[in-house]
Amino acid sequence: MPAVITARGLRKTYGDFTAVDGIDLDVEAGESFGLLGPNGAGKSTTMRMIGGTLDRDGGELTVLGLDPGAQGPQVRAHLGVVPQQDNLDEELRVRENIVMYGRYFGLSRAYLVDKSAELLAFAQLEAKARDKVSALSGGMKRRLTIARGLVNEPRILLLDEPTTGLDPQARHILWDRLFRLKEAGTTLVVTTHFMDEAEQLCDRLIVVDHGRIMAQGSPSSLIREHSTREVLELRFGSARNASVVAQLDGVGERNEVLPDRILVYAHDGEAALEEVTSRGLHPVTSLVRRASLEDVFLRLTGRSLVD
Amino acid sequence: MSAPGQERAAGRGEHRGPGDATAAASHGIPRPAWLSSLASGNVGAVLERGFAVVRNQNWMVLASGFFEPVFYLLAMGIGMGALVGTVTGPGGQPVEYAAYIAPALLATSAMNGAIYDSTWNVFFKLRFAKLYQAMLQTSLGPLDVALGEILMALFRGFLYALGFLGVIAALGLVTSWWSLLMVPAAVLIALGFAALGMGVTSYLTSFQQMDLINFALLPMFLFSATLYPIAVYPEWIQWAIMAMPLWHGVELMRQLSVGHVDALTGVHALYFVGMTLVGLVLTTLRLRALFLR
Numbered sequence: 121m122p123a124v125i126t127a128r129g130l131r132k133t134y135g136d137f138t139a140v141d142g143i144d145l146d147v148e149a150g151e152s153f154g155l156l157g158p159n160g161a162g163k164s165t166t167m168r169m170i171g172g173t174l175d176r177d178g179g180e181l182t183v184l185g186l187d188p189g190a191q192g193p194q195v196r197a198h199l200g201v202v203p204q205q206d207n208l209d210e211e212l213r214v215r216e217n218i219v220m221y222g223r224y225f226g227l228s229r230a231y232l233v234d235k236s237a238e239l240l241a242f243a244q245l246e247a248k249a250r251d252k253v254s255a256l257s258g259g260m261k262r263r264l265t266i267a268r269g270l271v272n273e274p275r276i277l278l279l280d281e282p283t284t285g286l287d288p289q290a291r292h293i294l295w296d297r298l299f300r301l302k303e304a305g306t307t308l309v310v311t312t313h314f315m316d317e318a319e320q321l322c323d324r325l326i327v328v329d330h331g332r333i334m335a336q337g338s339p340s341s342l343i344r345e346h347s348t349r350e351v352l353e354l355r356f357g358s359a360r361n362a363s364v365v366a367q368l369d370g371v372g373e374r375n376e377v378l379p380d381r382i383l384v385y386a387h388d389g390e391a392a393l394e395e396v397t398s399r400g401l402h403p404v405t406s407l408v409r410r411a412s413l414e415d416v417f418l419r420l421t422g423r424s425l426v427d
Numbered sequence: 428m429s430a431p432g433q434e435r436a437a438g439r440g441e442h443r444g445p446g447d448a449t450a451a452a453s454h455g456i457p458r459p460a461w462l463s464s465l466a467s468g469n470v471g472a473v474l475e476r477g478f479a480v481v482r483n484q485n486w487m488v489l490a491s492g493f494f495e496p497v498f499y500l501l502a503m504g505i506g507m508g509a510l511v512g513t514v515t516g517p518g519g520q521p522v523e524y525a526a527y528i529a530p531a532l533l534a535t536s537a538m539n540g541a542i543y544d545s546t547w548n549v550f551f552k553l554r555f556a557k558l559y560q561a562m563l564q565t566s567l568g569p570l571d572v573a574l575g576e577i578l579m580a581l582f583r584g585f586l587y588a589l590g591f592l593g594v595i596a597a598l599g600l601v602t603s604w605w606s607l608l609m610v611p612a613a614v615l616i617a618l619g620f621a622a623l624g625m626g627v628t629s630y631l632t633s634f635q636q637m638d639l640i641n642f643a644l645l646p647m648f649l650f651s652a653t654l655y656p657i658a659v660y661p662e663w664i665q666w667a668i669m670a671m672p673l674w675h676g677v678e679l680m681r682q683l684s685v686g687h688v689d690a691l692t693g694v695h696a697l698y699f700v701g702m703t704l705v706g707l708v709l710t711t712l713r714l715r716a717l718f719l720r
Contacts, residue, residue: 174720175720192719193463193467203564207558211556216479221565224476
């Protein structure tokens, strides 16, 4: 598969602050590529440079073979952009938002009549076509923003924190829509600080912190590489967690003490839990789960994704 | 249900679809590289959006700003005019007081309409609605957005001026065929104020700063030879007033209203051409700095 986005040593600085500090990445056509990291890691800055709305300060960047810094309008003609905060046109109705956005790309009205109907169906907003944007729920606004971003049939859709602020049901509807897009061959580039979202949506991802790549690979390979198969979560009460951990030596492969719980990394979580109780320790609650990208991030940076 | 991309081929058909977007936008005229990063040539889409919003809008909101100069005309022109009688107009000819201030108020009307749209409306779209951010993530360039929004602001100024011209014609205050040129003159004045208004607004970030615009406009309206000649002031104040745009608009309109056209008429018109260019360049560079840097 050819790379549709290539970055080498991509940098962006704001005064003394380096937001993006030498990022290399290759996004292949048709894949779903994720940038996972905490707030302020440089994900959105990277997205904006790819989207041709922010100039880079160093490094190489090509999107669909073009330089977004020099050929912004041409690059943007083939991109769909879903920014972190919805910037729908509240002075226009729902359907008008899609049509007018298409007009900005120079698309004909005749084409947009059919296209807007198709996209409203895709976004499950047919019944709202003539409503005001302000009457839509958060999830509906997000879906409309995505539908709007698809009006020019982009080869790449850039999604910046697509489900932040949505309730669980709205998130699942959105993920379903995005999955259909991916099946239809659209390349997705997604930033997120939710590990479940990254696991659901991304074929491949980079873990970003302080503007640098900490690790990259598929979600499962990252977990295999940086974590055990299972994780045992123990809660002894916030006052006791730190003192109990000394007695957990040798249980599992390693452990991590968080303010509210202890994480024990083990291939067999149940066996580890038995070992804990056989040592006469009785946690208030215990939970055995599969390792996730959250554990990968914790391992790589010593911090949680969502603080 | 299918995802949009699956109907890619069917969706194109004979209509102008996304594949031709770049070609359609460039209109076949070869443009230099610096211009193609600033503009796609698709100003029409920005105007279309503006008119779509006007259609959705309450027309009373649009009309409200029109009445201010009308009230001034009635109060000052008819009311005060009864005390004043005739004054010396352009070229030394005597004119009725109402006919003296009417063209000045027409210029003010054009200014008001253009300023309203290019300052408060632009401020809202810039800082809160994030309209320009959304526009500039498409293939539109900052020059397209600047030009389109300036032309939309001009449109309101043009409407106000047209309405006001109707009012003064109905009151019998129009005396020369030259006064037909007051319509394009109103467009030019509105264009200048719209361009500079949007350029200045792009630097403002708070409501307090926005209030400064009104603070600057009121004295300019009162002192720019609108209601009486500036000859009453010391010379240095006269020069300061003559540097201001509204004075040029007032003088331009007043000359056309009685058909007294000379070289100065051209100077006044050129002032607004210059003002428009400065405003357009300023706005374009600012939009680029704000959203594409």
